[in-house]
Amino acid sequence: MVFAELVQYVVTGLLVGGVYALMSIGLGLIFGVMRVVNFAQGDFMMLGMYLTFFYAVAASIDPLAGALLTLPPFFVLGWIVHRLLLARVTGGDPGRQHDAQLILTLGLSLVITNATTMILTPTPRGIRTSYATQAFALGPVLLNQARSYAFVMALVLAGLVYLFLTRTDLGRALRAAADDPEAASYQAIDVRTMHGLAFGIGIALVAAAGGLLATYYPIEPNVAGNFIVLMFVAVVLGGLGSIPGAFVGGLIIGLVQSLTLLVLPFQLQNTGVFVAFLLVLYLRPQGLFGRRARTV
């Protein structure tokens, strides 16, 4: 019994962590390239959930496909938000711009949450999928189908992002802009465009994560609050700005949340996460995958 139960806890933790991981790499990418702490990341996730919901309601698109279909519109949205708002407070002297960025993204978060509450009402919505309440049985261990699909898709998307960053010219240019904006601009890399690209991709990824989440989690305007802190913890845990780090950070959070329950009562579930977080920061202040100099 005990072993099967332990396996169930580990599997559950990893499945939950998969979506945290996808949420977190968008945030990690944006921070890595632009040095912007995007407080509105969770709100874009919420919008991604709503878009997936509307796809499902208006066009009967399965949310797993709907999640992928959120990528293009949210990339464009991210690009526009960068052009119109963020580009005004990024670049230039980082020390001076920092406060403006924080206030801008925090403000954006408030505006998005409240506008959504006003326009779409606070009534929670949900997409009913058959797989949300079904499980793959591996002996005594049950894998929730919705979470398994979401996990696999999160893995694939994260893999694609990694390949894009390491194997394509554009990806390399993006990393160059992250490593040293000044040197990159000497190499004819348009840093501003790279920032727009990073923000677009970061927003698209978190929207897709929202779409995957929507296969089993209700959608409401303030859903971001349930996840944003975990996203930040994942990104810092993995090493600020590191994409593999953010991914592993997300997985670890899911795992720790789940395994904490073996030793602590439910009310202390997130205590486990923060204890692990503090331990990592104490032993390895740059995060698990972080280098002393922050890079993608």
Added chain:
Amino acid sequence: MRSLSRMLIVALALALLGPVLFIGQAPAADDVKIALVAPLSGRWARQGQLKKMGADMAIEEINSQGGIKALGGAKIVLREADAGDSVEKAVSAAQRVLTREKISAGIGSWLSSFTLGVTEVAERLQVPWLSLSYADSITERGFKYTFQTSPVSSLQAEQALDLVTDLAKKNNRPIKKAAIVGDNTAASMFFYKPLREKLLAAKRIELVVDDVWTPPLADATAIVQKLRSTQPDIVFYGATNFPDSIQVLQKVKEFNVKSPIQGVGAWLVTPEYVKTVGKDVLDNIQTVVAAHPMKGQEELVKKFKQRTGEPFMTQDPLCTYAHVWLIKEAIEQAKSADPKAIRDALAKIDISSGPAVSAFYPARVKFDERGRRIGATPLIVQWQDGEPYTVVPTAVATRPVAWHK
């Protein structure tokens, strides 16, 4: 320089337009202002929205029927304040709305944890406050301005337990093992407490699962796995946060857990449950609430449905509707919009007919010296075919109770 002149133009425009914008909303001098402090944003915003629907409906009825007669037909105006998603926000919302202008009485704030904070502000500022919240402690602090119309949590626990043990016995499935599953918000905690401390032991029921979390819940697998392995004969259920509750119910279906679920609170009977988990999961799940449409209230429910487009009416709009009417009755009796006079009228009030008692069972409003409604008895509401019906007490039930198959 250019930006300075632009700012000046904007400031000037605002200065000119400002008064015009506000005149439209400003009430006439003799309007009576009632505060509604409820969560309008954050994770309980839906409940605040439902409460506001009830309040708006009552105010429209009162005003269209000639307002408050004792005050020469004065109209009632609602001042809502957003309690947000934390006690701190709720308290500052109450502080803001009660100090900005003269408020005759207040209603709120749904979640017991919020109500505990908000009623402290109301007590200090001496504004009478009506609440549907359940926690016992709301009326255990010697407050003079707090009035609780709902039966308190501990009483609900007692009655819910009596009911389910009776039902189970009748169906030859006596309850031997029970589970407590839910969050740690105040009303839920006051419900679990007597169960844990004495009620279950008195009926020789063993508590096999006792899992309480702080919302939001990351994942329900561990909880439902315990339910599956222990197979309790009843699950006492208090997940007030919608996503948490959905996760638990989805897992219950996934793990094929058959234990009957007995909830505590009206959060378990909102329309969005049907849309999110489907009616087959909900069937026979029951919950103990302070109010729900009873036999004979078809007209009221119909009117509410037409106004709001909601598929059915539940405790939150129903109670808030009655609260506004109750304040109106108190003002009629006090013949004054002064908060202290209204408080005294509420302390003395004893009515058993009209819209002011429509939400309550039994249909009588009289408060004891603590501010609790005398005789307040909870109702049991049960999901049947995708709609929640009052099933207990039978005198006011809209459908007979069904036991889990």
